[in-house]
Amino acid sequence: MKIKEIQVKEQLGATDIFFPIPAALIVCGTIENANIITIAWIGIAGSNPPIISISVKKSRFSLELIRKWGEFTVNIPSADYFKETDYCGIVSGKNTDKFTDTGLTPLKSKKINVPIIKECPYNLECKKVKEVEFGDYRVIFGEIVENHIDSDKIDKNNKEINIKKVNPLVYCARIREYWDLGEKIGNGFKAGKEILKNVKMDKP
């Protein structure tokens, strides 16, 4: 009897669908003329010094500003601000002031001349250090020079960031869906030790 082959995976071709990722609000320009752009193609690239990378389409107004001024802030919105976040991704700052349109508040940064966003609970100040080109996108690497967290998002007991209070917006790209976080299910650098204790090796 021929064994029936079960197709468990479907191929989607070569696509940029990726998840779960942040939908970060990038502020660029200057204190006086700041613009916001939503970037989901973002990630940490290095640790010492801390480096973040964002990928920006060449045609975007914000890319001009980042290249001109060499600084930007990364602002992680809470899930409550999904409409404002989406708005800053679909409209160009060439034609409008997105701070005014959304009601978001620019707040002075500590180390650079571009504001952070008050309503976003977590903020990074960044200085551009490198640029790499891929097709119609530019990858901008920024050194993280300062981080901010809302004081009321830090747990009084352990002085750690309380992610549930931050309530960060989660994005699933190409499928174009905004989600919030559910439940904490485990601790990094700990959960795996349950498997490790059953593995025999010379040194882990």
Add this chain to the structure above:
Amino acid sequence: MKIKEIQVKEQLGATDIFFPIPAALIVCGTIENANIITIAWIGIAGSNPPIISISVKKSRFSLELIRKWGEFTVNIPSADYFKETDYCGIVSGKNTDKFTDTGLTPLKSKKINVPIIKECPYNLECKKVKEVEFGDYRVIFGEIVENHIDSDKIDKNNKEINIKKVNPLVYCARIREYWDLGEKIGNGFKAGKEILKNVKMDKP
């Protein structure tokens, strides 16, 4: 009367704390000798062709394999596999076979010689195209040449990926917490239009 200044933000210094991000399982090496490493510092870098970037510490065994063979797969684990995911991040493949240790199953890729992971609902096949150095990290850029999704994670009605069925693991770096997704709260490229309709501008 002096207005009391309310301190709403606390500064954390320059750190690489970032969230919400994926905790992806990267497979490297060959079909015969494949290794798994967990990478949370990952993001899409370009669209046409689709490019992904992963940041790997120079000391990691997996970096050697990626540089030697020039190929890797990115596998998004479901939240159920948080222990296996964590394990692959804390143990070096120099000393053990992480497929054996975790029980994860290598599955033949379509276009490259490195396996994907069967238990991960979403998988990307990638070919290394560029490398950039930042301190003790290397950023590896890979062209995405194929994407796979579990057939049962695609909605029959609209043929779209059902994220709730995928149930992707979410990580919050440095705070070291694994989370799952909560609820869908909106649609990208749509939610912002509610703000747009109240904004007056020449062209959006």
